[in-house]
Amino acid sequence: MKQIFQRPKYLKDAVFHYCPGCGHSIIHRLVAEVIEELDIAEKTIGVPPAGCAVLAYDYFDLDMCEAPHGRGAAVATGVKRALPDRIVFSYQGDGDIAAIGTAETIHAANRGENITIIFVNNSCYGMTGGQMAPTTILGQNSSTTPGGRDSLRDGTPIDLSEMLAITKGSVYIERTSVNSPKNIRKTKKAIKKAFKIQMAGLGFSLIEVLSPCPTNWKLSPVDACKWIDETIVKTYPMKVIKDEAGNID
Amino acid sequence: MxxxxxxxxxxxxxxxxxxxxxxxxxxxxxxxxxxxxxxxxxxxxxxxxxxxxxxxxxxxxxxxxxxxxxxxxxxxxxxxxxxxxxxxxxxxxxxxxxxxxxxxxxxxxxxxxxxxxxxxxxxxxxxxxxxxxxxxxxxxxxxxxxxxxxxxxxxxxxxxxxxxxxxxxxxxxxxxxxxxxxxxxxxxxxxxxxxxxxxxxxxxxxxxxxxxxxxxxxxxxxxxxxxxxxxxxxxxxxTTAESYLTEDANMVVIAYGTAARIAKGAIKRVREMGLKVGLFRPITLYPFPSKELLEMSRVVKHFLVFEMNTGQMIEDVRLSLEGRSTIHFYGRPGGIISTPDEISKEISSIYYRQHLEEE
Known part of the structure; x- marks a missing residue:
């Protein structure tokens, strides 16, 4: 019998702790598949965040270095500058990267650090129980925005990827999702391109992945995927935000 | 080299x-x-x-x-x-x-x-x-x-x-x-x-x-x-510390870094006046040289802690000496740099008040 589906080589034989319907497990798989396909595992160092993916090092079978909350880009910078021929990626959630780690992220992009960031946007603080994130969309309910996010009271959702695209040092920034098979394929393609850009030494790349959070959105997994298409994309459209690398194959 | x-x-x-x-x-x-x-x-x-x-x-x-x-x-x-x-x-x-x-x-x-x-x-x-x-x-x-x-x-x-x-x-x-x-x-x-x-x-x-x-x-x-x-x-x-002129001392100043440099100058002055004063200078602040200080307290009964603050290392000195000697304090916070003259006056004032010249 031909095996057509298996655990990627660089995911450990461990059961994900993620909630049913969460996008992290899919995104982990995509990153692991890309690393396998590019044959870079032996020279890759990953930097997981504080947040839902804090235990990413229990899943990726790669050298992994924990970063303090929000400091992924700074830690990745240190690793990459110390070992310029290695491949370094950070894996960060929206609270981690777009609130407490905004400065580190913008300046890493602006310096054109040759690193790759996987930015998982589920529009809330998932691990701490669904508080408002900088990416929470207007009207969205969260445990700290009674009645939904109100721009006068809570500010408006931040366009971090668009902000990073303005910096001269960023090369490739794309926003994708994992809410459908088609979008999962697109996300994998984008992640692969981001790693290739780093391998070519071209500079800063970031893939923002819109990821369902059924638990905190209080939706079924299927409805959470629908909600991305129907609502979240109005604030965060899926698109290539910046591409200065072109076709690098 | x-x-x-x-x-x-x-x-x-x-x-x-x-x-x-x-x-x-x-x-x-x-x-x-x-x-x-x-x-x-x-x-x-x-x-x-x-x-x-x-x-x-x-x-x-x-x-x-x-x-x-x-x-x-x-x-x-x-x-x-x-x-x-x-x-x-x-x-x-x-x-x-x-x-x-x-x-x-x-x-x-x-x-x-x-x-x-x-x-x-x-x-x-x-x-x-x-x-x-x-x-x-x-x-x-x-x-x-x-x-x-x-x-x-x-x-x-x-x-x-x-x-x-x-x-x-x-x-x-x-x-x-x-x-x-x-x-x-x-x-x-x-x-x-x-x-x-x-x-x-x-x-x-x-x-x-x-x-x-x-x-x-x-x-x-x-x-x-x-x-x-x-x-x-x-x-x-x-754990490292420097002891300076402590062998015959009946009073020892405890200071580190810049404060220790100033204290050393002060001790040279009071030595010229015949006061038996030494300096104990912690070089590692953590770990703090507690044992060395405790050992010294067997003979030295008066210590003067001099710091460029309102009194922080003095807590480690207290913990080290376990109440066996009297601890005096002189501090100048805020970026004030004491002169050796100022410290020597402080030393001699304590020295005579405690009648250490009679020992």
């Missing part, structure tokens, strides 16, 4: 770091220690394997150091008091993850923005861990240009040996003062012992994790005790 050179303290530490094989430096501008950052920028630019990053913040700088340290490179950052407050998050993570790093604090007047004058107001912050959680950092307090060179070399050795952050605690006076220095020979970074724990890509070996999150309470407790045992070993192995 190098030729004798006349150099500013801040630059001495930078040059000594380069010679110790430091190949990664990240820092943020802050007075009064910018000469150190500038020196590192130029020195790293001369090296094919050196990295200098002017970070966007103190927090970014310490976290870049954390990243470079996981990759096995001897790494350093430096700042002054307000900057050290910001770095505490990273220092706690370094200690927890058992990562080596050297952090220089050129202390200035505080709290808050304070001023840029020499101070010793960060003793508590440095010696009590500083950041959150149950940890300590090794704290070295040089008192001369030469000692800044020598202790910087040691700082990197201790950081690697014990896999823990090491603080070098100086002030603007130490940093700005120019003194002749002979540097130890440079170390080739490639000659340093290999670190079998680094992250450089899992090639031909199982993948590794460097982290501080330990959710299991039993395992966290084990980790805390492991760190505590490490600090006990450190105390046994590296």
């Amino acid at each position: 190098s030729e004798k050179q006349l150099m500013r303290g801040s630059q001495v530490i930078a040059e000594a770091a380069i010679r110790a094989g430091c190949r990664f430096y990240a820092g943020y501008p802050i007075t009064p220690q910018n000469e150190m950052t500038e020196y590192m920028a130029n020195a790293m630019a001369e090296l094919s394997d050196g990295t200098f990053i002017q970070a966007e913040s103190e927090i970014a700088a310490i976290n870049m150091v954390l990243g470079a340290s996981t990759a096995g490179v001897r790494s350093m950052t430096s700042s002054s008091s307000p900057g050290l407050s910001l770095k505490q998050e990273g220092i706690s993570f370094l200690a927890a993850s058992e990562l080596p790093a050297v952090i220089v604090n050129t202390m200035r007047g505080g709290p808050g923005l304070g001023n840029i004058a020499p101070s010793q107001g960060d003793y508590f912050q440095a010696t009590r861990g500083g950041g959150h959680g149950d940890y300590r950092s090794i704290v070295l307090a040089p008192a001369s240009g030469q000692e800044q060179a020598d202790l910087t070399r040691k700082a990197f050795e201790y950081a690697d040996k014990y896999r823990t952050p090491v603080l070098i605690l100086v002030d603007g006076m130490m940093g700005q003062m120019m003194e002749p220095v002979i540097f130890p020979d440079p170390i080739d970074a490639l000659d340093l012992p290999p670190k079998p724990w680094i992250l450089d890509g899992a090639k031909g070996r199982p993948s590794r994790i460097i982290k501080s999150l330990i959710l299991n309470t039993r395992e966290m407790e084990d980790h805390n005790w492991k760190l505590a045992r490490k600090y006990e070993n450190i105390a046994r192995e590296i």
